[in-house]
Amino acid sequence: MTRAHAVAATRIGLLLAGFLALEALCRAGIIGKLVMIPPTAMVAEMTALLASGEITGDIVRTFTTIAIAFAGAVALGFVAGAALHAAPRLRRAVDPLLAAYYAVPGFIFYPLLVALFGLNVLPLIAIGLLFAAPAMVIATLLGLDRVPPVLRKCARVHRLGRAETVLHVVLPAAMPALFNGIRLAFAYAFIGVIAGEFILSGGGLGYAIGYAYESFEATRMYGLLLFVLMMAVVLNGALYVWETRLLRRRTRA
Amino acid sequence: MPDAGQGAAHATLSGVVRRYPGNPPVHALGPLDLALRRGEFFSVVGPSGCGKSTLLDVLAGLSAPTEGSASFEGAPLRGQVPDGIGVVFQEDASFPWLTVADNVAFGLRRAGADAAEIARRVAYALDFMGLKDFAHAYPAQLSGGMRQRVCIARTLVLRPRLILLDEPFGALDQQTRLLMGDELLRLWRETDATVLLITHALDEAAMLSDRVGVMSARPGRFIDTVETGWPRERDSRIVSEAAFGAITARLWSCLRGESLKALGREAP
Ligand SMILES: Nc1ncnc2c1ncn2[C@@H]1O[C@H](COP(=O)(O)OP(=O)(O)O)[C@@H](O)[C@H]1O
Numbered sequence: 001m002t003r004a005h006a007v008a009a010t011r012i013g014l015l016l017a018g019f020l021a022l023e024a025l026c027r028a029g030i031i032g033k034l035v036m037i038p039p040t041a042m043v044a045e046m047t048a049l050l051a052s053g054e055i056t057g058d059i060v061r062t063f064t065t066i067a068i069a070f071a072g073a074v075a076l077g078f079v080a081g082a083a084l085h086a087a088p089r090l091r092r093a094v095d096p097l098l099a100a101y102y103a104v105p106g107f108i109f110y111p112l113l114v115a116l117f118g119l120n121v122l123p124l125i126a127i128g129l130l131f132a133a134p135a136m137v138i139a140t141l142l143g144l145d146r147v148p149p150v151l152r153k154c155a156r157v158h159r160l161g162r163a164e165t166v167l168h169v170v171l172p173a174a175m176p177a178l179f180n181g182i183r184l185a186f187a188y189a190f191i192g193v194i195a196g197e198f199i200l201s202g203g204g205l206g207y208a209i210g211y212a213y214e215s216f217e218a219t220r221m222y223g224l225l226l227f228v229l230m231m232a233v234v235l236n237g238a239l240y241v242w243e244t245r246l247l248r249r250r251t252r253a
Numbered sequence: 254m255p256d257a258g259q260g261a262a263h264a265t266l267s268g269v270v271r272r273y274p275g276n277p278p279v280h281a282l283g284p285l286d287l288a289l290r291r292g293e294f295f296s297v298v299g300p301s302g303c304g305k306s307t308l309l310d311v312l313a314g315l316s317a318p319t320e321g322s323a324s325f326e327g328a329p330l331r332g333q334v335p336d337g338i339g340v341v342f343q344e345d346a347s348f349p350w351l352t353v354a355d356n357v358a359f360g361l362r363r364a365g366a367d368a369a370e371i372a373r374r375v376a377y378a379l380d381f382m383g384l385k386d387f388a389h390a391y392p393a394q395l396s397g398g399m400r401q402r403v404c405i406a407r408t409l410v411l412r413p414r415l416i417l418l419d420e421p422f423g424a425l426d427q428q429t430r431l432l433m434g435d436e437l438l439r440l441w442r443e444t445d446a447t448v449l450l451i452t453h454a455l456d457e458a459a460m461l462s463d464r465v466g467v468m469s470a471r472p473g474r475f476i477d478t479v480e481t482g483w484p485r486e487r488d489s490r491i492v493s494e495a496a497f498g499a500i501t502a503r504l505w506s507c508l509r510g511e512s513l514k515a516l517g518r519e520a521p
C-alpha cells in the first residue's frame with residue numbers, strides 16, 4: 001500500500017512540476033502569450049466558463065454523444081466479438097481486417113458520414129462508435145479465447161446449460177479482458193466524438209475549441225481544452241478505479 | 254450390450270478407443286475395457302501422455318469415445334456428464350472470481366439448493382478439506398495445492414457417487430501428498446463413493462487403492478491390474494508394510510518398460 005502511495009505521490013509530483021514549469025515559462029515570456037497562456041490563467045478561464053453557464057449546452061451535448069457512442073460500441077462490440085468467436089471461419093476472414101483497423105486513419109471517412117447523416121449528432125455518434133467498437137470486438141475475442149478450457153469442462157461437469165455456462169463461467173472468466181475493452185472503447189469514443197466536433201459540426205466542446213482557435217480567442221480555447229483534458233483524465237480514472245476494485249482480488253498473487 | 258457381470262459394475266468402458274482428429278490424428282487411447290466396482294478405490298498409473306486424462310474424459314462423459322462405449326450406473330454415456338459424477342481436473346479449475354466458500358457452493362447454487370442447506374454442506378466440506386480459515390479468501394491468495402483442495406471440496410459437496418480425480422496432488426511434495434492421500438481415503442470411506450484416481454506416483458496408487466490399473470505407453474491400454482487386498486480402514490501408515498513394497502515393486506516392473514517407451518528408448 002505504501003508503495004502504491006509513493007507511486008501516486010510521484011505521479012502527482014510530476015504533474016505539479018510540469019504545471020509549475022509551464023507557469024514559469026509562460027510568465028517569463030519564454031512561451032509567448034499567443035502560443036499558450038499560463039496554466040493558472042487556464043484554470044481561471046475554465047472556472048469562469050463553467051460558472052457562466054455558457055458552455056453547459058456544449059457539455060451536455062458532447063457527453064451525451066460520447067455516452068451513446070460508448071454504450072453502443074460496448075454493446076455492439078461485445079455482440080460482434082461473441083458472434084465472431086462462435087464462427088471461427090468468419091473470424092479467420094475478419095481477423096486481419098481487425099488487426100489493421102487502427103492503422104487506417106478512420107477520420108478520412110468522417111466527411112462521408114456527415115454527407116450521409118447530415119450535420120447533426122448522428123455522424124458524431126457514428127464516428128465515436130466506429131472508432132470504439134473494434135477495440136471492444138478485439139477485447140471480447142481475446143477474453144473468450146482466454147477462458148481456460150478446464151473451466152468450460154467444469155461447467156459441463158456441473159451440468160450447466162448454455163446460458164448458465166455463459167453467465168456463470170464464461171463471462172466472469174473473460175471479465176478482465178472485457179474491462180480492458182470497455183476502458184479502451186471509452187477512450188476511443190471520447191477521442192472520436194471530440195475530434196469529430198472539432199473537424200465539422202454545429203456544436204459541442206470540440207466545436208467550441210475549434211471556433212475559439214479560429215477566432216484567436218486563445219484564453220477561451222485553453223480554458224475549454226483544460227476542461228476536456230480534465231474530463232478525459234477523471235472519467236478514465238473512474239473506470240480504472242472501478243475495474244481494479246472489481247478485479248483486485250482475483251489477480252493478487 | 255453389457256452382460257450380467259458388467260451390469261453389476263458402477264461404470265464401464267468397453268472396447269473404448271479415442272483418437273483426436275488432426276493431421277495425422279492422434280490415437281490417444283485404447284482399445285480398452287474397464288469395469289469399476291461400486292464403492293471401490295481404483296487408481297490408474299501410466300507414463301505421461303499415455304491417455305490417462307483422455308480416459309477420464311470418456312468415463313466422465315465429457316468426450317465420446319471414437320469406438321466402443323461407456324456407461325455409468327447401467328446407462329450409456331452420450332456426450333453428456335450424467336448426474337452423480339464428480340470430477341477434479343489435473344489443471345487448476347477453481348473460479349478465480351469467487352471466494353473459496355462461493356467456489357465450493359457453486360454446484361449447489363446452480364442446482365437450486367436452499368440457502369441453509371448450502372451453508373451447512375459448504376461449512377462441512379470446508380472443514381473436511383482444512384479450508385475453514387480460508388472461506389473468504391480468493392483462489393489467487395492460495396497455493397496451488399490449496400486451490401486443488403478447493404476443487405475437491407467443490408466436488409465432494411455435491412455428494413457424487415463416482416469421483417474422478419486427475420493427478421490432484423501432482424503439484425505437492427511427497428509428505429503432503431501422503432497426508433492428502435489420507436484425506437482422500439477418509440473422504441472415500443465417508444461418502445461410499447466409487448473413486449477413480451489418476452496418478453503418476455506408484456506409492457500413492459499402491460497405498461490408496463483396492464485395485465491399480467497399469468497403462469501402457471500411448472495409445473494407453475491396461476497391461477495389468479493389481480489387487481492390493483488392503484482393508485477398507487487404512488491410512489498412509491501402510492507404506493511401512495512388506496506388502497506395500499511388493500505392490501509398488503510389481504507396479505514398477507510393469508511400468509518401467511512402458512515409461513522407457515514413452516521416453517523413446519528401448520527397454521534393456
Ligand atoms: N485435445 C487434444 N487434441 C489432440 N491431441 C491430444 C488432445 N488431448 C490430448 N492429446 C494427446 O493425446 C495423448 C494423451 O493425452 P492425455 O490423455 O492428456 O495423457 P496423460 O493424461 O496420460 O498425460 C497425448 O499424446 C496428447 O498429446
Ligand SMILES: [Mg+2]
Nearest residue numbers: 305306343419
Ligand atoms: Mg493427464
